[in-house]
Amino acid sequence: MASSVNAQWRFGVTAGASYNHYSIDTRYMSGVNYTNAWGESLGFLAQYDIFHWLGIRTDLNWTFKNHKVSMLQNRTDYKAYNSYVQLPIHCEVLVIK
Secondary structure (H helix, E strand, O other), X not given: OOOOOOOEEEEEEEEEEEEEOOOOOOOOOOOXXXXXXXXXXXXXXXXXXXXXXXXXXXXXXXXXXXXXXXXXXXXXXXXXXXXXXEOOEEEEEOOOO
């Protein structure tokens, strides 16, 4: 049985939105109010198929998770931007039963 290597690259873009719910125990923080906010994500992916049944994929994702904090005593509001980068690496194996 003859076999051949058929390597192939695939690329893509991912984007999305999320509504973030910030939950914290505020029993000892009187005068502080947390509000939910929208977040965004943007990413690029690449996959390299070594064989038709084996591939390696990586995703570079940049995610923003936001929330708003209101200080009732001095009447100030600020929006907190929590952003982070993820770089997972996956090995994909096709299993045929």
